[in-house]
Every structure is written in structure tokens, then in C-alpha cells.
Amino acid sequence: MITAGIDMGSRTVKVVFLEELKVDGAPQLKWGVKGKHIMFPEDLDADQAAEKAFNEALQASGIAREQVRRVVATGAGRKQVKFAHEDVTEVSAGAKGTVFMCPSARTVIDVGAEEGRGIKTDADGKVVDFAGNEKCAAGAGAFAESMSRALQLSLKEFGEASLRSDKTIPMNAQCTVFAESEVVSLIHSSTPKEDIAKAVLDAVASRVTAMARRVGIEGEVALIGGMVHNVGFVQSLKTALGVDNMLLPDMPEYVSALGAALIATEGKA
Amino acid sequence: MIANYGYKDGSGEYYISIDTDKCIVCEAGRACLGACPKGMFEIISDDYDDEVAAVKQQFRRSLAFDCAQCKPAGGYTTLPCVSACTPGAIKHSW
Known part of the structure; x- marks a missing residue:
């Protein structure tokens, strides 16, 4: 099953596809090369930008639109993604995606183009506290x-x-x-x-x-x-x-989109 | 989950914190909705499908001004929203 997360940020749109694979009979989630983001052109509406980013990502990853079972949107413009089945706040998506990539993380700091936020999360990526x-x-x-x-x-x-x-x-x-x-x-x-x-x-x-x-x-x-x-x-x-080490996931701007895709696999948002 | 709605600016830190775990089953009958003179609270379905109180979007960047009339200078000795929320889910940072 393939799900998609789309993060409509203030400056960029990020798309991640997540594929559930059966490896030795056990389900595993795979994601990677399947993200694509574009800058918001000045003359483009947010809903058009979402559509464009999604189509570009589909093309780049060789996935047909019909293969994507569920799309969850997040980010400041999440309500603009007309084709999304659900939307979740960037807080929940950020926590979910971070714990997936860095399982030991319990405090998430998300600094995007227009807003920063601090999130405390549990081991399942569920938000405990946020500001x-x-x-x-x-x-x-x-x-x-x-x-x-x-x-x-x-x-x-x-x-x-x-x-x-x-x-x-x-x-x-x-x-x-x-x-x-x-x-x-x-x-x-x-x-x-x-x-x-x-x-x-x-x-x-x-x-x-x-x-x-x-x-x-x-x-x-x-x-x-x-x-x-x-x-x-x-x-x-x-x-x-006052910390010496900080977890810095690969492709950090895609983490919230990944979180949205993970929430999409759970079938509810 | 503790949701902090608000901001920090040059004059201080203005957050209303809502402990949504206490809010899911509200023992006060959603009294916060009627208690706030400005009607700043609303019930939303959060990302975990729980029905919880939240500060309406339009008030989140002007709390210092919107809450001023309920602060001691406005003649109140206790905050109406905090008093109405008997489970103690609502807190102000200032």
C-alpha cells in the first residue's frame, strides 16, 4: 500500500510517498527518493501549487495516482490541499515523522520558513506538549x-x-x-x-x-x-x-510530510 | 497533551495552556465556552480525534490585549476561564 503526505509550508510544498512492504512476512515501511518539493511561484495559488507538487512527485517516483491509497496534508496551507483525504496539524505530523526517523527523540524543534515550534513527544510519536x-x-x-x-x-x-x-x-x-x-x-x-x-x-x-x-x-x-x-x-x-548533541535527520524539510504519510497509513487523521 | 496557544514578544510571554487530557471528558460541561467574555474558546476535534477546547485562531496573536479585561487591572480577582474549568485544564502564563 502506498500513502502520501503533503506538507504545504509557507515557502515550499513537500511530498513524500510511503510504501508498506512485506519483508519476510513482516510489514515494513519504506520511504526515500519519493519526495519532491517546489518553491511557491508568486503567481500560483496554493491549491494549484499542491496539485503541481504532487504531480511532479508522482512523475519523479514513477507512481500512478491510482496507486496512492490515502493522502494526508499538513502544514500552514493544509486546508488548501483539495485532494487530501484528511489533514493534520504540523505539530502532530512533525512529531510522528521525527520519531520514525530518530526513535530516541523526545523533544522536537521544528523551524520552518514562517514559524518555529517546540514539541514534546512520546515513543510512539504522539504529541505530549507543544508550543x-x-x-x-x-x-x-x-x-x-x-x-x-x-x-x-x-x-x-x-x-x-x-x-x-x-x-x-x-x-x-x-x-x-x-x-x-x-x-x-x-x-x-x-x-x-x-x-x-x-x-x-x-x-x-x-x-x-x-x-x-x-x-x-x-x-x-x-x-x-x-x-x-x-x-x-x-x-x-x-x-x-546547552546540549552537545542534537539529532539532525536526513532531508529535514521532509520530516513533517513523512509524518503525514505515516498518519495516512494508520487510516485515520 | 498540553497545547500552548499564544506567543512571546518584546513585552512578555503570553500563552494559554490547555491540558487536553483533562478536557476530553469535561467535568465542567464545557463551561469555558460561556465563561470567557470574549468567546475565545472553541471545541475542536484534534489530530487524535478527541473533542477538546482550543483558543480560536483569531485570538492567538493578541492574547495580551484580549485577556486584559479579565486580569486584575480589569477588576477581576480570578480569571473566569480558569475558574470555570474545574478540572484545572486551563492555565495562563502571565
């Missing part, structure tokens, strides 16, 4: 992206630059808009780019840590979402949380 920030993007990827643009660095360079700094510059602004003006002030005062990059990523990490502390940090901590690709952020978050 997000409903108000502001300052603890999320879009903020880091906007700041990297202000510094005229690519996102990759931005993360790597922050690792070269050992300075701690507190950013007082709590809002993306004001933080950008603070970054501009730092640029004008000839502060090195790497120090500014570290200040920005420390500020994001500090906000995310506050959410994680609200739910309580227990067991091993896993980080999912697109910000895992930012090496500077991962380091800032480790420092802010």
Missing part, C-alpha cells in the same frame, strides 16, 4: 533569509560566516522589521559580517529555545525543518539549549 509562536516570524527561517539578504550573503555563506565569529552581539529587536534596521546599524558601524550573522542566528535560536523550554526539554533533542541546513543556526541552537 509555537503564533505571532511573529522572528524565530523562523524567513527572518534568517531576510537578514542574509541585508548582508548580501547567500544562505549557505550566511550560516558558515556565523561559525567564524566568536563574538556575542545581543540583538534587542523582537521584530523582523526592527531587527533589520538593527542589522543595518551594525553594518554602518563596520561590524564584520560574520559577527552580524552570528548575532542574527543567536537571536533566532534564543526565540526557538524559549518555545522549547516552555514545553520542557526532555530526552534527546531533534531539529527538523529547513533551518537544519543552516550550520550556523544549528550551532547557535546547541549553545542556547
